[in-house]
Amino acid sequence: MLFSHHSSSLSETTNFHTFSTTTTRSLLLRSINVTQSSIPSTAENIGALCNSAIFIVALSSLMGILLSFYIRARHEMKFKQKILFFLTGVLVVTEIVALVLRVVYNSTAEYMNGYDWRRFPNLLDYMIVEWVFSVMENALAFFAIVNITVITGFLQDMFLTTATAAGTISKKYYALLRWSLFSINMICSGVMAILVILNAIMNLLARMTLLNSSVVVPVQIILLVIYCVLSLMNLTVFCVISLRLLWYVRKTSRNVSAARDKESSKFMTKPFTKICGLMLGMLLSSFLQIVSAIVSFFTSNYANYLHVLDYLLQALGVLVFAVFVMLLYIPLWNDQSDKDARNYVLNTCTNGRRQSIVHCANIPVNSNQNNCNNTSGSNGDTTTTSNEITEKDVMTMVEENYEKKSELEMIKEEPSPATPSLQHVEMQEITINDENNV
Known part of the structure; x- marks a missing residue:
């Protein structure tokens, strides 16, 4: 009896809600x-x-x-x-x-x-x-x-x-x-x-x-x-x-x-x-x-x-x-691209020998660059000695020469008489005492 009573109450409640919803929808349809x-x-x-x-x-x-x-x-x-x-x-x-x-x-x-x-x-x-x-x-x-x-x-x-x-x-x-x-x-x-x-x-x-x-x-x-x-x-x-x-x-x-x-x-x-x-x-x-x-x-x-x-x-x-x-934001994008390119060049250069640095950074070798060569002599005779290069020197050389490629091309084409050419430098054997310092 109790279960039957609850079932009938639930059925009546459901029917009431259904009727109420239907009535509301009908009223809404008529009003709208x-x-x-x-x-x-x-x-x-x-x-x-x-x-x-x-x-x-x-x-x-x-x-x-x-x-x-x-x-x-x-x-x-x-x-x-x-x-x-x-x-x-x-x-x-x-x-x-x-x-x-x-x-x-x-x-x-x-x-x-x-x-x-x-x-x-x-x-x-x-x-x-x-x-x-x-x-x-x-x-x-x-x-x-x-x-x-x-x-x-x-x-x-x-x-x-x-x-x-x-x-x-x-x-x-x-x-x-x-x-x-x-x-x-x-x-x-x-x-x-x-x-x-x-x-x-x-x-x-x-x-x-x-x-x-x-x-x-x-x-x-x-x-x-x-x-x-x-x-x-x-x-x-x-x-x-x-x-x-x-x-x-x-x-x-x-x-x-x-x-x-x-x-x-x-x-x-x-x-x-x-x-x-x-x-x-x-x-x-x-x-x-x-x-x-x-x-x-x-x-x-x-x-x-x-x-x-x-x-x-x-x-x-x-x-x-x-x-x-x-x-x-294009200038910021370009600056970031240039920075990534410089970092790539630096990482590539520092993983090799000093000769790789010369090739990667396109660094011209002349009498004023004491980091690469010390050139001296008389009557056109020159001697080249190698020095150790630190990471700071590499960064300086890369940054100075990365944005001056046009000038480097001119230097390669017309080397000064007192300056050994890049080809002469590349043919020389260059050694580094400690590669970890590069």
């Missing part, structure tokens, strides 16, 4: 009017899927390059370089997640388009998937401008610090300006984040047919105007500070001697080039994000089949910005 909801058309789905696939591959490849570069050069990177690298990585990863969610959203919609989806017995389940992924994709995609705003504030702080160190801004004015810009940047970022969330909620309610378009459109226009004003204001401040720093760099570069400029002025290592690259990347990326938001408003309300345009602009803005940031 899910059959009146719309899903993306086939043309929109195909365009969105192709766009998402292309940018997922591109951004994933870029993220792989960023990670490999960080692993290789992390010990050479400064603290602020690592922060900028991290913020850029967050921007790229967020965009990749948004694109993956968009793939799920459009794939589900395309599957539903293959059937009479309004007659699905579990139609609400499909629509919930559509609504949830649509809102998440929309929010993450437009959060890119929030990430870019934060990165802009970080770059503003870097530029201000550089300008203050150069003496163009007083320390008192620097402290006031720095905290003012930091506060403005944080306020702009917070307001933009709220706008993105509100826009996602508005889209969700509109898709669920809980809000009429006569209410949604005016609210979205207000959100769009605030969004554009904040973005333009932030970009204006960034450009003013960047132009001030560019003016100082341009003025200072005129005082640099022509010889020094010829020796060390590679295009990508110039401060002027770096600042211009950052400005161009920020302006172009932010411009694409703003245009994407405007196009998205019109396509969402008047031409859904053209959604691929705002998808393209938004993802392209993120890709452009990430590429420009990565280009700034």
